[in-house]
Amino acid sequence: xxxxxxxxxxxxxYGLLLFMVSAGLTLIFGMMGVLNFAHASFYMLGAYFxxxxxxxxxxxxAVVAGALLAGGVGAVVxxxxxxxxxxxxxxxxxxxxxxxxxxxxxxxxxxFGNFPVDYRVPPRLDGPAFAIGAQQYPLYRLLxxxxxxxxxxxxxxxxxxxxxxxxVRSAIHKPRMVEALGHNVQLVFTGVFAVGAALAGLxxxxxxxxxxxxxxxxxETGVLVFVVVVVGGLGSLGGAMLASLLIGVxxxxxxxxxxxxxxxxxxxxxxAWADSVGGLLTLKLSSLAATLPFALMLIVLLLxxxxxxxxxx
Amino acid sequence: MDxxxxxxxxxxxxxxxxxxxxxxxxxxxxxxxxxSGPQASTGQSFRxxxxxxxxxxxxxxxxxGAPVQLVEYDNQGGxxxxxxxxxxxxxxxxxxxxxxxxxxxxxxxxxxxxxxxxRNPGKEIAFINIGAEALELTGEKCNFYHFRLTGNAQxxxxxxxxxxxxxxxxxxxxxxxxxxxxxxxxxxxxIVDNAAAGGYVVVDKTLHDVNxxxxxxxxxxxxxxxxxxNVLTGNWSNDLLLxxxxxxxxxxxxxxxxxxxxxxxxxxxxxxxxxxxxxAHVFNGxxxxxxxxxxxxxxxxRTGHHPVFVEPxxxxxxxxxxxxxxxxRPVAGALDVNAFARAMETARIRTPMGEMSMRAADxxxxxxxxxxTVAKDARYKVDGTDMGFKPIKVYSAEEAATPAQASCKMxxxxx
Numbered sequence: 098x099x100x101x102x103x104x105x106x107x108x109x110x111y112g113l114l115l116f117m118v119s120a121g122l123t124l125i126f127g128m129m130g131v132l133n134f135a136h137a138s139f140y141m142l143g144a145y146f147x148x149x150x151x152x153x154x155x156x157x158x159a160v161v162a163g164a165l166l167a168g169g170v171g172a173v174v175x176x177x178x179x180x181x182x183x184x185x186x187x188x189x190x191x192x193x194x195x196x197x198x199x200x201x202x203x204x205x206x207x208x209f210g211n212f213p214v215d216y217r218v219p220p221r222l223d224g225p226a227f228a229i230g231a232q233q234y235p236l237y238r239l240l241x242x243x244x245x246x247x248x249x250x251x252x253x254x255x256x257x258x259x260x261x262x263x264x265v266r267s268a269i270h271k272p273r274m275v276e277a278l279g280h281n282v283q284l285v286f287t288g289v290f291a292v293g294a295a296l297a298g299l300x301x302x303x304x305x306x307x308x309x310x311x312x313x314x315x316x317e318t319g320v321l322v323f324v325v326v327v328v329g330g331l332g333s334l335g336g337a338m339l340a341s342l343l344i345g346v347x348x349x350x351x352x353x354x355x356x357x358x359x360x361x362x363x364x365x366x367x368x369a370w371a372d373s374v375g376g377l378l379t380l381k382l383s384s385l386a387a388t389l390p391f392a393l394m395l396i397v398l399l400l401x402x403x404x405x406x407x408x409x410x
Numbered sequence: 411m412d413x414x415x416x417x418x419x420x421x422x423x424x425x426x427x428x429x430x431x432x433x434x435x436x437x438x439x440x441x442x443x444x445x446s447g448p449q450a451s452t453g454q455s456f457r458x459x460x461x462x463x464x465x466x467x468x469x470x471x472x473x474x475g476a477p478v479q480l481v482e483y484d485n486q487g488g489x490x491x492x493x494x495x496x497x498x499x500x501x502x503x504x505x506x507x508x509x510x511x512x513x514x515x516x517x518x519x520x521x522x523x524x525x526x527x528x529r530n531p532g533k534e535i536a537f538i539n540i541g542a543e544a545l546e547l548t549g550e551k552c553n554f555y556h557f558r559l560t561g562n563a564q565x566x567x568x569x570x571x572x573x574x575x576x577x578x579x580x581x582x583x584x585x586x587x588x589x590x591x592x593x594x595x596x597x598x599x600x601i602v603d604n605a606a607a608g609g610y611v612v613v614d615k616t617l618h619d620v621n622x623x624x625x626x627x628x629x630x631x632x633x634x635x636x637x638x639x640n641v642l643t644g645n646w647s648n649d650l651l652l653x654x655x656x657x658x659x660x661x662x663x664x665x666x667x668x669x670x671x672x673x674x675x676x677x678x679x680x681x682x683x684x685x686x687x688x689x690a691h692v693f694n695g696x697x698x699x700x701x702x703x704x705x706x707x708x709x710x711x712r713t714g715h716h717p718v719f720v721e722p723x724x725x726x727x728x729x730x731x732x733x734x735x736x737x738x739r740p741v742a743g744a745l746d747v748n749a750f751a752r753a754m755e756t757a758r759i760r761t762p763m764g765e766m767s768m769r770a771a772d773x774x775x776x777x778x779x780x781x782x783t784v785a786k787d788a789r790y791k792v793d794g795t796d797m798g799f800k801p802i803k804v805y806s807a808e809e810a811a812t813p814a815q816a817s818c819k820m821x822x823x824x825x
Contacts, residue, residue, distance in 0.1 A: 100635050107627040114625075211451035212675035213651060215793070225661055232634045233661035238627070307659070308624055309651055309679060313448040317624060317648070345625075352616075352628035384590050386628070387619035 099229050104350050110238045112345025113245035117300035118318055119325040119337045120252065121293030127332025128269050128289045130187060131179065134194040136297055137319030138201035143167040143298025144305025144314065145205060148216035156219040160302040167298020168291045175290035180283070198315065206312045213311035241303055248296065249338060256334070265289060324394045330407020339405055344390045351386040435744045436476040437506065437735065439464065440483055440499040442519065444511040447487035448621070452647070452673075452720070456510040456541055457482065459724025462713055466725075467732040474740045485509070489518035496522050500535060505747050506731065510541025510560070510724060513593050520547060520556045527555055534747040536754070540727040541720050544592035545815065548772040552818035555747070557754050557773045559727035560720075561692065563596035563644060564603075564812040565779060569805045570642070570667050570690035571608035573781025577802045579665050579688065581639020584610045587629060587653070588644050590617035597644030597669075613638050621648055626656035634662050646670035651679055658683035673719050677784065678793035684784045689799065693722030694780045696789040697801035698762030705762045706790065716790055726766060730757045730775070748823055764806050772814040776807040 122136040147156075147163030154162060174197065182189040217223075218237050225233035256262040268275045268285045276282045305314065325344060329336030358378045359371035371378045397404060441460055444453030461480065468477040483499055485492035492515045499507060509519055516539050527534045539547060539558045543566070548558050574580040586601040588594030594617055602612050613636045616629060623629075630653070633641060641664050645653060650670060657664070658680070671677070671689040695706040695716070709717040709725070717725065734753035738745065758767040764778035781802045782788075788798030 100631060103631045104628060107625065107631060111625040111627070206450075211454060212673070213648075213679050214675070215678040217679070217681060223659075228661070231637075232631060233659075235659035237659065308655065309648060309675075311648070311675070313648065316448055317621070321624075349625070349628040352618075353632055355614075381617075384617040384619070387622040 099232065100353055101350075102229065103232055103234070104353055105346060106234065107238075108346035108349030109342060110242040110345070111349060112342035113242045114300065114304055114341075115321065115325050115345060116338050116341035117245045117248060117303070118297050119322045119329070119341060120248065120334060121296040122322055123326045123329065123332055123334060123337040124252075124296075125290055125293040126326065127334075128265065129286055131190045131194070131290075132187065133290075133293070134191060134319075135174070135197040135201065136194075136293070137315040137322055138198045139167045139171055139294040139297035140301035140304075140318055140322075141205065141310075141312075141315040142170060142201065143301030144216065144310040145209060145214070145301075146298065147302035147305065148214055148310055151216070156222075156306075160299070163302035164295045164299035167301070168295025171294025171298075172287055172291035174294070175287045179290070180286075198319070202312055202315060209312070211312060213309040216306050216310040218306045237307055241307065244299070244303055248299070249334075252296075252334065321390060324390045326404075328390075328394050328397045328404060330404025332408070333404065333406040336404055336406030344393065347389055347393065348386045351389055352383050354382045357381050435503065436479050437473050437745045438479045438481055438502065438504045439506045439508060439731075440481050440496075440502075440504040442483045442485050442492055442495055442499060442507050442509045442515075444487045444515070445482070445484040449487050449511055449647070452511040453485075453487075455674075455719050455721055456724045458713055459717070459721035460508060460540070460728055462709060462721070463725040463728030463732070465712065467728065467735075470732075473735045473738075473745070474743070478735075485515055487512070487515075489515050492518050493522055500526065504535065505745050506536050506538060506750075508538045508540055508728075510539065510720060510727075513542040513544035513547070514591070516542030516547055517544065517551065517592075520551055520553060523555050524553045534751075536747050536751050538727060538731055540724045543596070545596045546592060548774040549815040549817040552772050552815075552820060554773075554820060554822050555751055557730075557751075557768065557775070559730055559775045559777075560723050561690075561777065561779060561810075562774065563593065563600040565810045566644075566669050566690045567597065567600035567604050567642070568607070568812060569779045569781055569810050570669070570688060571604045572805065573690065573802045574640070574665075574667050574688050575608055577688070577781075577783060579640070579686070579783070580608055580610060580667075581664075582610050583613045583636070583638045583640075584608070585633045585636055585638035585641045585664070586612055586615035586643070587633070587641060588615075588617055589620040589646075589649055591620055594620070594644055597642075601642045610640070618649075623649065624652065626653045627660065629653065630656045630660045630662055633657075633664065634660060638664050640664050640667055642667040644669050646673060651676050654680040654683055654687070670719075671784070672792070672799060674793060676793075677797055678795050681795075684797065685786070687784050688781060688802075689783075690779055690781050691799075692726070692777065692779060693717065693761070693763055694782050694799055694801045694804075695762075696799070697780045697782070697804050701762035716792075718792060726759070726761050726777070727775075729759050729761070730754070730766065730768065733757045733759050763804060766807060769811075769814060771820065772818040773820070774814065776811050778804055778807050779810045780804045 118140050125133050143163045146166045147159045150162050151159040182193050222237050224236050226236040226239050227234050264280050268282050272282045325340045329340030362368050362371035464480045472478050483495040485495050523537045537556045541560050543562045586598050588597045598615055666687040668689050677684050695702040734757045737753045738750045755770040766777045769776050782799035785800035788800040791798040
């Protein structure tokens, strides 16, 4: 029972973290049609900014500053790079962000070195929130989950309940009309891109302290974030949330399942045969935990190509 | 005046070629290492150790009156890149290939080298493996031109268990968690095999994806639920660091027995939670006494930092190559790789940790290993922290050795 509870909680919180990173990606794609390959780079930038500033500002302000700075870099990228290649089509935008991700990674290596930097959870947040039996649950994880939830609610309210949200949403579908009504659509796009980058930066600044802040963190997270966005449906905020939680809980629970296909065969009396065949049949589910999201993506793409909550187009 | 410069420049390569021809071919050693991509940091550590030892070799006169040339190729972290770059290296006249960062890449190189040598008699090349520890390289895949100059899962686990037992840090229940590929599987088997010697039972074992997992909390929950006293793991890089951080966050008390805890960044990132964790490694300056201190000082003077992680083992490996070169006579002014490989089979050097020699039966080096624990009273601090590796015990090459694998059928060329 304890194991299941911890498994669920671990999965949910990891899912929420995934959502924090992927929210910006799906937002940018939904609004601008730009598949931003450099998105995870903003996640990494947020972590490194916060790491650099934490001594001067303290942990909390450094996290906020890290997110804002990542957003600032995002605004610059949109205004001076993406906008220039926009009229060449999506392939150019994709290539631009792809190249950008390499430049960010190499710059980080040049400035901060190849190895993980010493960015840690501050001592006052570094303790257990509660314990069940011998197992403790870290306070910081709850904090990460809280930040992600807060972010989701604010973002949702902003998009659906405010005038800014109305303009942003209409700018996606009918940019010309919105422009004719006197709104600055270019500014809206820059704003959306900056917010998306800032959200990724926030996730990086928060998660970098708990996991590791290294030049590889963009590569490691980037792939999974794309899986989340594809599974949830490109452009759907709710879908990203659903997919993140699904992937988080699934990988977490799979770790505690030491079962293989052979056990399934054993139910019908063919267990010995399956064991003798070996290979895929005796592979434990727990050893495949990190691969499951990709299997999920494959299934979703086959059965529902637009993603769980995506719109058909 | 202006017109003369191009002529002079054009004459330069020609003059250089004449000079090299007169001096006979210098030995070219290729470092075919992972120098870019996510695992570049490991490849660069190997490079630092190799460069240091090659410089030392050349300072002592090189080979056959000429300095040995070190040529570096970036295998880009994968077997396919390594295979391509090996072809380039062979075309460049390289006779000795060095790699350490990956067992998967080593598997590719050793196969490519074997095939090349079969097809090109008289133009053989030798593969000096300075860090790939998968057992198959000195087992089913062993071949005359491959030499492993580092430990493997069996010897590392053997001394790790003995050392932890001596330090009274080994409990009766051990959890084995490893990466799901050749190295991790070898480690898991070795941990199970050493249960009797260590007086423990393996309560559970886990194999997980390599460097893909960010959140180790579910694994730690599983370890915690198993009630294990110790965690033994061959994990490296992020898979070790993230696991230690997750263990700390969940308040897991078990001490870790590891193999790659000394990778830079691990100790500073893990913080106090690393205290009391163990490692079986090739070199510890504090355990080496005066000679160890001399090596550390010399290394620091030449490279600007203390030797850490895989740097010492890379340096010792090249020292072994130097020993073999010293005993290899040039044939028509060039290196005969068959003669060099035979000399490698009997290579023997003294390192600050003790005697190190090559076992001819399977080309696995017999090397001393040291078990250390992370402590604040260690002489050499790491990562800019107040912690370092305090030696528990040095195990001589004989004590650490495990028998050669029966699956190795060494085929030697006719002398």
